[in-house]
Amino acid sequence: MAIGVTNAPERIRSSGSIINDPQVRGIFYQALTVIILSVLIYWIVDNTVENLRRANIASGYGFLNSRAGFDVGQSLIAFSSDSSYGRALLVGFVNTLLVAVTGIITATVIGFIIGIGRLSHNWIIAKLSLAYVEVFRNIPPLLVIFFWYSGVLSILPQAREALALPFDVYLSNRGVAFPRPIAGEGAGYTLLALLIAIAASFIVARYARQRQMATGQRFPLLWTVLGLVIGLPLVTFLATGAPLSFDVPVAGKFNLTGGSVVGPEFISLFLALSFYTAAFIAEIVRAGIRGVSKGQTEAAHALGIRPALTTRLVIVPQAMRIIIPPLTSQYLNLTKNSSLAVAVGYADLVAVGGTILNQTGQSIEVVSIWLIVYLSLSLATALFMNWYNARMALVER
Template sequence: MASQEVLREESSRASFINDPKVRSLFFQTLVVIVLFGSVWWIVQNVIDNLQRLHIASGFGFLKGRAGFDISDTPIAYTSDSTYGRAIVVGLINTIIVAVAGIITATIIGFVIGIGRLSHNWLIQKICTVYVEVFRNIPPLLVIFFWYSGVLAVLPAPRDSYHLPFGSFLNQRGFYFPRPVWGEGSWLIFVALLVGIAMAWFVARTARQRQMATGQQFPVLWTSVALIVGLPLLAYVLSGFPLSFDLPKQSTFNLTGGFQVKPEFLSLYLALSCYTAAFIAEIVRAGIRGVSKGQTEAAAALGLRSGSILRLVVVPQAMRIVIPPLTSQYLNLTKNSSLAIAIGYPDLTATAGTVLNQTGQAVEGVLIMMIAYLILSLVTSAVMNVVNARMALVER
């Protein structure tokens, strides 16, 4: 008994240094001290440097006159606008190119990814070559290739390529007819909204009826008819209020229509092509991740191959696909900052110009970082909602 007491006492004494709690406390205190020390040192240096350079810190500079022009302005902006507005213009441009790129990359990626699983040898090889080429070269190079290698060597406006629907392609970009909404065109939008709402309602009722009675209803065609038909009807009823402003060719330039500049076009095409290669691999892995037994069981139940794909394979594949797909969307958004290399005024480009003009390095970089973080968080949040709907519902 006595010896055990001694032992316990001794062991508790010896364990003081080896106690994980003590160690962790010590280590963390050390980390905090080092961290605060270096932060304090950095802050002191920054204050010194800023005083030396006569730069006032703070975000007051955002109200100053920008004094530089931006080539693509989705919202009203002139060089007399404020720095703050310039940055907002850049942010909107980033969002535009990111959303457009995400949609196109998803479509191309799914097509190529499914193509890589095709039984058709030729299609499979073509898709493999696409993936292996685009996956292994830097996105910046793809952007330059579209910009300097393809779009810059297109003919001058005088010899533009004529494309269908009155659109043109030349070295100044892509021109297509701009829709002009006449009086009463609000009816079309209302009809579109009503159509979507009714389609959703029909789909819900049809699902409930199928659950209850087993009877099916042609939801797809009804929805198409509602969503396309109602606006068309409204268009006719309100007296054809929609007209098109066609681009017209003059001697040196094109007038009218809607111009997509080569900067946007090359960034958008490059991001779509590049990200599509990664999405294709994700889709392929997702579909292959659904075990063969699932397909066979569905076939044994008597489902047709289309239904097998729609009801059994795709819902399970999406579960595997969505998380990595989200990170590809985030990558695309972040890669859109490469716009600066070809002069498309995205967030990085405008914030960089502001930063250079004002010397407000700390604030400029902070704004950039926060804006991208928010974009990332919003994208993740949206995709998490989608993921939660797709996820396996377990008991």
Template sequence: MQKIDTGDAKTPLFNDPAKRSLIYQVGAVLMVAALAYYLISNTLNNLDRQSIATGFGFLDKESAFEIGESVIPYSAADTYARALIVGVLNTLKVSFIGIVLTVVLGTLIGVARLSTNWLVSRLAATYIEVLQDIPVLLQLFFWYAIFYEALPAPRQALNPISGLFLCNRGMIFAIPAAHPAWMWMGWAFLLACGLAWLLRRWAMQRLFETGKPFPTFWSALGLLVGLPLVVWLFFGAPVAMDTPHLRGFNFQGGMSISPEFAALLLGLVLYTSAFVAEIVRAGIQSVNKGQTEAAKALGLKSGRVLSLVVLPQALRVIIPPLTSQLLNLTKNSSLAVAIGFPDFVSVANTTINQTGQAIEGVALIMAVYLSLSLLTSAFMNWYNKKMALVER
């Protein structure tokens, strides 16, 4: 039988999967680059034909508009850049507070959903079903109407307790008067948080090595309360309060929470926490019941079983979908424009209307929300890796 001699013949270019894949990828990149060049050049030509300036030079110009709420000092004489920074900080404020409250409330509702108490379980289930099925924008409108329409004007403000006023301008309450002690108490509280974390790690290691529990909760509580209290006493125990008082058509002094901020925060937290509760419930139910039974057989109480056995194992199931919900909360904060809260989208829209720099404004909006989403995802991915179960 004659043997066929293949020789050193090379495989044809398009018959080689690796080379063919490379050619397709290069072609796709060139097509995208060509499309991008066409769109950008066409846009620039149209803008030039209409004598519309491009670029971000407008950021240095005077904004000439006020912003109702600001984390940092701001006036209409400031630049557009500072106005946009105010919008970013307002978005960060509502997103950060909303994420913290959502995780806490969602976890509590998720645990309550699995309660053996029929009433508690049914209430948690009702909470989840109702709030999941109502669009978040409608919830924002509802809470805004409650805060703005149902409450009286400042002159007829409700005063349930001394120093607290409720009206359609928001919730106004007394705060401690300016004093250096409060700043140092804040630093003392942060130091106490760090010490409490180290104490918990030591207590956990001690428990695993010796089997002897340590009163971590009460010790941490003592640190969190004791250190700031010592600082307060060191500065002479200041008790002066900045109490709000009615002047003209509004209150002066104290601190206020606007109806727009309260409605936005409440709507986002209640809506998102309903989904987080279901994620927590599914994560807990994913843990084998044998783990719970074994922990109880060792004499651990229900609270210890949940915190030391069930939740650490459930986190590997909870964290990925939880990340998506936290990202949704941050992106849904852009709905603030519907109820008048000056978040970044609202401030950017005002800037676009005054300057005509629509492309630059939309690009800034996209960049800000992309950055927030990537930072949130990076943190949650790090936490997911940290909490992952390592097999021996």
């Protein structure tokens, strides 16, 4: 008690006036920010409520159940103009995922090829890869989409004069028509066989790793897995009497009938996103491989490991540690860039949402759905990245 009394005035004297106390200042600034923000938010909410009342828009998500009244060009799940707005948004989301997943696969393949090509000792390959990266990195993705859409696909011949490619594939300004596989009776067994093969592969891989840890012997894993995943379904497929037929597109008088058609909107978006993102992935791959120090290769050679094995067991695992985090963010970028679909009329989440927004005026609700969907995708990616980083991080002693 006595100490407190004697100390208190001294502390104040030593730190000068209360205005200069950093802690007090911090609390003051934060309180000020909160107050200003609250006033701003109150003002915005007040204005919004007033504006909505004047425009006669009922807020809330009830509109999701009412009839959409518009059609979407391409959809993986059943949709007609009688379906609800909610279903339309679901169609948009599925379409976003479709173009994102296919785009990610192609972009990764092209990106890895170009990225490795940039490190090639072959002068032409290195320069061609460099040219690819420099061209696609420095052009807006939207322009690449239009390049495919109005520059290339729209000047293809009409549907009745479609270019015939091998395997009954037709190319026209309405997109690509290809034979649609129709599963016959017993096709389910093939699918089942495939699932079993995949499950078996995991078990074999586990066993192989354990055996190598215990005995040091390597197991021909790649061939076993390939044999399982391709062989088992194939045998089942043939054993059940090849229950598969094709609905082949036929050139009619005005249009192609039958088969499956992928529209030019999807193709141009898919190609543009793949080519554009591949340029960035190539740079990431190059940086990752260059990031593995030369000593690692030399040490592996000194141990007598063959070059192919060195690449697979020494360089790639270490390069992947550098590559994966930026790669995931590129995947996320591709997913976000798929919203450019609205420019060519591919019915993705943003395009469908934009149509609904124009029809109903429920802008806050639609924008909130966009935010939630894209933020969840980002969050999921971030979680995956953290998990992967924790798994792959360098274990230092």
